[in-house]
Amino acid sequence: MSRFIFITGGVVSSLGKGLSSAALGALLQARGFKVRLRKLDPYLNVDPGTMSPYQHGEVYVTDDGAETDLDLGHYERFTGISCRQTDSVTTGKIYSNVIAKERRGDYLGATIQVIPHVTDAIKEWIKADLHDEDFVLCEIGGTVGDIESLPFLEAIRQLGNELGKERAMFVHLTLVPYIPAAGELKTKPTQHSVKELQAVGIQPDLLLCRSDREIPADSRRKIAQFCNVRPSAVIQALDVDTIYAVPLAYHAEGYDREVCRHFGIDAKEPDLSKWQEVVDRIRSPEGEVNIAVIGKYTSLLDAYKSLAEALRHGGIANNVRVNLNWIDSEIFEQEDTVQHLEGVHGILVPGGFGERGSEGKINSARFARERKVPYFGICFGMQMAVIEATRNLVGVKNAGSTEFGSTPEPVVGLMTEWVRGNVLEKRMAGGDLGGTMRLGAYEAILKPGSAVAGIYGKNAIFERHRHRYEVNINYKERLEKQGLVFSGMSPDGILPEIVEIPDHPWFIGVQFHPELKSRLFEPHPLFVSFIGAAVTQSRLV
Template identity: 75%
Template sequence: MTRFIFITGGVVSSLGKGLASAALGSLLQCRGFKVRQRKLDPYINVDPGTMSPYQHGEVYVTDDGAETDLDLGHYERFTGVSTRQSDNVTTGRIYSDVIARERRGDYLGATIQVIPHITDAIKDFVLSDITDEDFVLCEIGGTIGDIEGLPFIEAIRQLGNELGSERSMFVHVTLLPYIPAAHELKTKPTQHSVKELQGAGIQPDVLLCRADRPIPEGERKKIALFCNVRREAVIPALDVDTIYRVPITYHQEGLDDQVLRHFGMEAPAPDLSRWENVVERVTRPEGEVTIAVVGKYTNLLDAYKSLGEALTHGGIANNVRVNLDWIDSEIFEREDAVAHLEKVNGILVPGGFGERGAAGKIAAARFARERNVPYFGICFGMQMAVVETARNKCGIATAGSTEFGPCKDELVGLMTEWVRDGVVQRRSSESDLGGTMRLGAYAAHLAPGSKVREVYGTDVISERHRHRYEVNPTYEKVLAEAGMVFSGKSPDGVLPEVVEIPDHPWFIGVQFHPELKSRPFDPHPLFKSFIGAAVQQARLV
């Protein structure tokens, strides 16, 4: 019997509902249960694929090609369970599906309304595509009281009634702000948030109270009294030194015990040794390296959430702290790259869209190539490394990408055709922007004797993609003569997936996004190897 836990948030946004859901999922896993995690997003976009990183942060891509919320990355990193298209839905998708059904006549002439049609569609999503999971954790995006979130709150209220308390549970995440002038943690915002939730017909079973300091016993009792929950169900969620300590602290405060108590279940105590080992390596490393991340969205680090975590995982694998120097690539259009990069141990150029900042990424790739600094180019970072080599080693001064407009030598061009699951996919410059990229997991074959083959330890890999431009394979020979080889290709040998410079200490560019598959317990091979090369670089300085 599958049980459903609904996680809501109140008071303010960015309280960490996604991390809370991920940590609870991991705790239930550690107690022997099978879990699944989902995110219900109230915004009207069909998915975050066309949203600016400054508005939404990172777009997380699943194996089956869904562009989803970044919280799904937390779910995967904490539980190791791969998410799917059926684990993230938005208001836009719900309304699109309902309207499509209405146009087909599926509702037999009924007047379409939020209740029951929209709420029924949300409930269908929550209950669909479930097999033998013990728990499904559903996080509701936004903050209680948001007008766009009301249909989702109503839908889970209905589900709570239909499933009963033996199969449903509500966890509410709130804030206890500290007022320095009064020297007090204030409970009133939490009280008001719970009152808002109760007004929507939902009584929370557990309160996760975010605070930056211990919550006195008196305040916990006060919250329990005014919010109609047991005192043991008021769980402190205090700030910690690393997100990977969250499952440990939640267990110490009794969160997983309260979940099992609610459902009348028993299970062995969780084995948290793997989390303790991760925390030990993160907080007490044996050394440190500095990696420059040269990107265009560095003013909002959520745009690179999985990337930052994957670099941390590379540090865990090498038992070093990875200090990240986030550099706006546009700065190299005004200043010399040497001043910003000469003291770093590695350079990573991540993905991005559009011409803004491209010149800076090219400058970073050139610095890494000429100074023998470990270089890792991801997606756009790979493409700019190829353009840099073409311009400065092959003498093709007009090398560029059609993403920036027409150019004489199209080193990078728009993909118009590729194969997915045996079916030819076709796109053009006139196609919609949303959902039209090469998305999801694709296989690649690695060249024997190559550096990337050595790193992976296998000939065939599967990695997640999100791009619509591709390195032009017709330039393979001229690039190889300049020292850059295509060491990974699509199974049909057409699309370049990996480039590298064999006589460089570590210079690899990949068309895919390996950061999406890195886990704290299982660091991605490329990040493990890249940070290992940075450690060697640090020893040479």
């Protein structure tokens, strides 16, 4: 029978519940347990797919096509376990399901209420689609005290009572701030946060206390006394220099030991040697490379969370530090590209939506192509590289994308139907934005002898997509005559998936998002190869 660990947060947001959940999952894995991680978000959106990156950071996409919170990326990178649609739920999704049931008459004419109908739906979601996992870690989004999170807190309170202590545990993440004027750490915010949780009927079993400095033993005893937990269950979560040191730090503080103690489990000590090896590589690299990331959401780096981590994974694999230079693509529409990109060892143009900054990305692709600087175009970044090549190699000066409006030369356009396996999928140009993209894992067939076939070591791959527009296959022949090879295609040969320039040191554009499948101990081959090319470039600059 699965044991459930519910992880809540208090005092302030952005304390790192997602990282804490992922790190605990990794520690339990290292002890030999099978784990599953889930995220319950209290916002009313059905999913984050239509939310601005400035509002919510990146949208993480699973193999089965769910648009989810970025914390699922932490779960996958730390545990290596692929998440599914059932591992992410929002208030909007819960209410949609409840209302749909009411419309069908499933409730037999009952008055629909938050308790029991909404809370029952949440509990059903938490317990659904499990496969003999030893531990199911459920992170509750938001902060205790938020109105919107109350149904989720009530649901896990009920579930905790139904399962009993032997199968349920509550972990609460709080902040212990240092007040410079007083010269001391303050425990009162944690005490108040726990009281908020107790007010809804939940007594935490373990407190994870974030702090930027050591929490004295007497302060931890004070927290334990006022918050009704054992002193050993007050775990300090200190700031670390790399997120991949978090499992090591938590284990040193006894986090996973307390979890096993709560459930009465006598488990083997975890082997964390591979984590230590990674941290040692991060702290003592053999060199460094400078990568320019040309995007439109560079003022909020959570919009590119998976991308940044995938680049770091590539750096770890090459034993180098990756210095990321985040540059707003609009700069290149007003200023000379050279002054910002001269001397960089690699250029990456990530995904995005909309016309803003597109010309700057096109100029970046041209700089990389002409200056022989390693270039990696992802999704929108591939499309802009194809438009650049069509304009400046083929000579079609008005090449553009229908995403930006009507264009006489639609090098990039909206595909209204495609084949996925044996199923024809369709979408309408005027349809809802939510859920109308090509989402999830799709197959691509690689050209034998191409650079990407060599990088992957295979001729067929499955990668995760999230986009509406596609490169127009009608320009393929003219582009290939000028040296831009279409080296990856959909199985039916209709949708371009990868382009490359064979006589360039490293120039690859992909329609999918490889960063979503890069994991700490399984770095994505494209990122490993890209950083390797940047290392070579650094020796030439």
